[in-house]
Amino acid sequence: MSRLTVGIGDYGCVHYRRRCRIRSPCCGKVFSCRHCHNDAMNLNERDPSKRHDLPRHSVERVICSLCGSEQEVSQVCKKCQVCMGEYFCETCKFFDDDTTKNQFHCVSCGICRVGGKDNFFHCEKCGCCYSIQLQKRHFCVENAMHHNCPVCFNYLFDSVDQIAVMPCGHTIHAFCLTDMYRHSQYSCPMCSKSVCDMSSMWDTLDREVAATPMPDIYRDKMVWILCNDCGESSSLFSHYCSEMPSMWFLQYSADYCWLIKFFPQLIVQIL
Numbered sequence: 174m175s176r177l178t179v180g181i182g183d184y185g186c187v188h189y190r191r192r193c194r195i196r197s198p199c200c201g202k203v204f205s206c207r208h209c210h211n212d213a214m215n216l217n218e219r220d221p222s223k224r225h226d227l228p229r230h231s232v233e234r235v236i237c238s239l240c241g242s243e244q245e246v247s248q249v250c251k252k253c254q255v256c257m258g259e260y261f262c263e264t265c266k267f268f269d270d271d272t273t274k275n276q277f278h279c280v281s282c283g284i285c286r287v288g289g290k291d292n293f294f295h296c297e298k299c300g301c302c303y304s305i306q307l308q309k310r311h312f313c314v315e316n317a318m319h320h321n322c323p324v325c326f327n328y329l330f331d332s333v334d335q336i337a338v339m340p341c342g343h344t345i346h347a348f349c350l351t352d353m354y355r356h357s358q359y360s361c362p363m364c365s366k367s368v369c370d371m372s373s374m375w376d377t378l379d380r381e382v383a384a385t386p387m388p389d390i391y392r393d394k395m396v397w398i399l400c401n402d403c404g405e406s407s408s409l410f411s412h413y414c415s416e417m418p419s420m421w422f423l424q425y426s427a428d429y430c431w432l433i434k435f436f437p438q439l440i441v442q443i444l
């Protein structure tokens with residue numbers, strides 16, 4: 174049996190299976206991976222001045238987990254000839270024995286990603302790799318991924334968690350989006366456009382309006398709305414929605430511009 178496969182899958186940390194540890198270029202300490210380093214140096218570090226992330230591209234030395242010899246970064250151990258990572262990226266100094274993640278390095282992103290090269294394309298304008306399902310089918314936003322998630326404020330571009338692209342082109346963690354749904358938030362926190370197909374909601378409200386005639390005091394009240402989805406503004410008759418006490422006035426135009434207190438897709442002004 175070739176030395177290359179010895180110990181495959183037997184070494185690593187909770188983040189990666191790999192047969193080496195890395196010498197941190199920042200603080201000189203040895204860790205299994207950059208996440209182990211960042212957890213130890215941020216989450217568990219009491220002194221704020223000592224907190225820092227590992228600059229992954231600057232890793233220069235690794236320690237073979239089988240023979241313990243410290244050496245320059247390369248895929249195969251110079252001393253015992255074991256392969257230290259079935260997947261290896263020389264640019265990212267990245268090792269992983271679990272290749273089922275289909276890692277690939279994107280030159281434009283400058284980092285390694287998972288999910289298979291063939292399933293992604295790099296959008297130059299958004300500045301990130303997106304699923305090919307979004308190719309020519311997403312709204313490009315300049316450097317869309319190079320900002321923090323609008324919900325949890327963690328940086329999105331190199332996040333290991335799944336990212337969702339909203340119809341407006343803004344980006345967010347998939348689980349943060351789910352969290353928004355759970356709290357009945359259906360508009361982008363950055364631009365207030367709808368984040369999903371709202372037609373069934375609008376249908377429900379249609380029926381609601383039809384079923385609840387307006388009391389006299391509100392009957393002639395006009396409201397001015399700016400629909401953040403379509404960008405049109407208009408004046409409409411208001412409608413109070415009794416079945417949904419938390420919602421105020423609602424009204425619609427032919428193209429389903431809804432006005433409801435709890436749908437910030439619409440900027441509202443009561444005339």
Ligand SMILES: [Zn+2]
Nearest residue numbers: 197199200201
């Ligand atoms: Zn460090």
Ligand SMILES: [Zn+2]
Nearest residue numbers: 186188206209
């Ligand atoms: Zn780790």
Ligand SMILES: [Zn+2]
Nearest residue numbers: 237240250253
């Ligand atoms: Zn070795």
Ligand SMILES: [Zn+2]
Nearest residue numbers: 262265278285
């Ligand atoms: Zn890489």
Ligand SMILES: [Zn+2]
Nearest residue numbers: 279282295302
């Ligand atoms: Zn990319």
Ligand SMILES: [Zn+2]
Nearest residue numbers: 296298299313
């Ligand atoms: Zn794009």
Ligand SMILES: [Zn+2]
Nearest residue numbers: 322325346349
């Ligand atoms: Zn988030």
Ligand SMILES: [Zn+2]
Nearest residue numbers: 341343361364
């Ligand atoms: Zn948006």
